[in-house]
Amino acid sequence: MIEFVDVTKAYEQGSAALDGVSFRVDKGEFVFVVGPSGAGKSTLVKLVYREEIPSDGHVMVNGRNVSRLKRSAVPFLRRGIGVVFQDFRLLPRMTVADNIAFVLEAVETPVREVKRRVSWALELVGLPHKANSFPAQLSGGEQQRVAVARAVVNSPAIILADEPTGNLDPDTAVGIFNLLAEVNSMGATVVVATHAHSIVNAMHRRTIFLEKGRLVRDVAAGGALR
Amino acid sequence: MRQAMRNIFRNGLMSLASATTMAVSLMVMAVLLIVAMNLDNVATAVENQVEVRAYLADGTQKDAALAIRDKAAAIPGVAKVTYVSKEDALAQLKAQFGDKQGLLEGVEEEGALRDSLAIQATKPELVEGLVAQVRKLPGVSEVVFKKELVSKIFRATSLLRLAGAALAITLGVAMMLIISNTIRLTIIARGAEIGVMKMVGATDSFVRRPFIVEGMVLGFIGSVAAVGLVAAAYSRLVGSLLQAMPYLPILPAMPLLASVGTLVVALGVLIGAAGSLISIHRFLKV
Structure with missing residues (x-):
């Protein structure tokens, strides 16, 4: 599903954000990417949905x-990927339902289909009663749930999350991780970049460790080194 | 479309400012067009007055003269040939001199006047070629036309047309920049929205569409306002001018205003769309 082959990403100034990273994520996997800030987690996520392009090596998504x-093909790659950010990135002037519907409209989904999918997504994240609220009226955890609903509403094969709980308290964070695990159990491949170590440890999932742009360890769900 | 209208209202003041700027520039454009078309009208009239005169050999009978006239009329590029006999020429002179008939004394007796053919070309630029052919006709003794006048008129009118076109293009470019600047502000205001759209896989054309419609609507509003004002002013002007000086070679309000109006509105819409396209281009490189 996702494969990094000897990927290096150097930004214009400074050292490499990623340095010769190789790994593969299979369909239906749930993978944590952990490491201190500046280790290259965000860059890794951006490379998957082609916000960035590798300086060297290559990134394969769905065999491409x-x-x-x-x-002109980039929009169609992105339609197969849902992304959740640390700062939610909800549009403040739209209601919760409109925020979710907006992405369906942007990919030109028929109107009737939009309604059906929005209520399905809100149901999934447990916020059907907040459909007509504005993002500012919600708590941080609720806002991130809306962002997850937005990411999954299109039923993409891949969900990426970049520090999804960076702005949330630990209890709320657990809820978000459980939600992502639920999405994974429905068949989506999920990659979560985070530094919430305690939760990662508790969830016993495959974990990729980055340090200074290098992949230092890749531990399978059972605890074995890969 | 719905989104474009929503944006126009949301950025009310900004939209008003750009539509007004559009209207003012398009007004200048419309006035320019009207002036240019009037000048063109005058130029064409002057050009059409360029006449070739072919004098016939002495003693040519009227029948023979008419035969030559028919041959001349058959030359390609000739619009009209009129036979002017000595008597006709004298009558014309007399009419021109009016009360100074004394000056014409003796003209008739001394044989200063000759029979001739007055030839008009379909297009002024054909005159020189035509003259060469008329010269070859048997029975024609001399061909006279005002060569210098023809080329001078030509130079003047083509220069005029060139200057008009250059001015129009400059104005058009300036307007495009104005529109693109205004729309850029609304794009910056909606940067987050565009970012989310791009992130979830909206195509460039989908992101672009509402902005282009917005530019076109602004262009339409601005141009209709401009045409309305200019049309009202011109019809009034023409009305009073023609009343005072009926022979003024000024074009009547219709159909001139209809064609200028259509052109200006089309330009306004086009420039509005182009302006939006320019400013959004930069934002799509995500």
Whole structure:
């Protein structure tokens, strides 16, 4: 599903954010990417949905080399990927339902289908009663649930989360991780970049450790080194 | 479309400012067009007055003259040939001199006047070629036309047309930049929205669409306002001018205003769309 082959990403100034990273994530896997800030977690996520292009090596998503995609093909890659960010990125002037519907409209989904999917997604994240609220009226945890609903509403094969609980208290964070695990159990491949070590340890999932841009350990769900 | 209208209202003041700017520039454009078309009208009239005169050999009978006239009329590029006899020429002179008939004394007796053919070309630029052919006709003794006048008129009118076109293009570019600047502000205001759209896989054309519609609507509003004002002013002007000076070679309000109006509105919409396209182009490189 996702494969990094000897990927290096150097930004214009400074040292490499990623340095010769290789790993593979199979369909239906749930993978944590952990490491201190600046280890390259965000860069790794951005490379998957082609916000960034590797300086060296290549990133394969669904068997396709992401850096070789034509500009016009990028939107279609992204339609197969849902992304959740640390800062939620909800549009403040739209209601919760509109925020979710907006992404369906952006990919030109028929109106009737939009309604059906929005209520399904709100149901999934447990917020059907907040459909007409505005993001500012919700707690941080609720806002992140809306962001998860937005990421999954299209039923993408891949869900990426970049520090999804960075702004949340630990209890709320557990809820978000459980939600992502539930999405995973429905068939989506999930990659979560985080530094919430205690939760990662408690969840016993495959974990990739980054340090200074290098992959230092890749531990399978059972605890074995890969 | 719905989204474009929503944006126009949301950014009310900004939209008003850009539609007004559009209207003012398009007004200048419309005035320019009207002036240009009037000048063109005058130029065409002057060009059409360029006449070739072919004098016939002495003693040519009227029948023979008419035969030559028919041959001349058959030359490609000739619009009209009129036979002017000595008597006709004298009558014309007399009419021109009016009360100074004394000056014409003796003209008739001394044989200063000759029979001739007055030839008009379909297009002024054909005059020189035509003259060469008329010269070859048997029975024609001399061909006279005002060569210098023809080329001068030509130079003047083509220069005029060139200057008009250059001015129009400059104005158009300036307006495009104005529109693109205004729309850029609304795009910056909606940067987060565009970012989310791009992130979830909206195509460039989907992101672009509402902005282009917005630019077109602003262009339409601005141009309709401009045309309305200019049309009202011009019809009034023409009305009073023609009343005072009926022979002024000024174009009547219709159909001139209809064609200028259509052109200006089309330009406004086009420039609005182009302006939006320019400013959004930069934002799509995500």
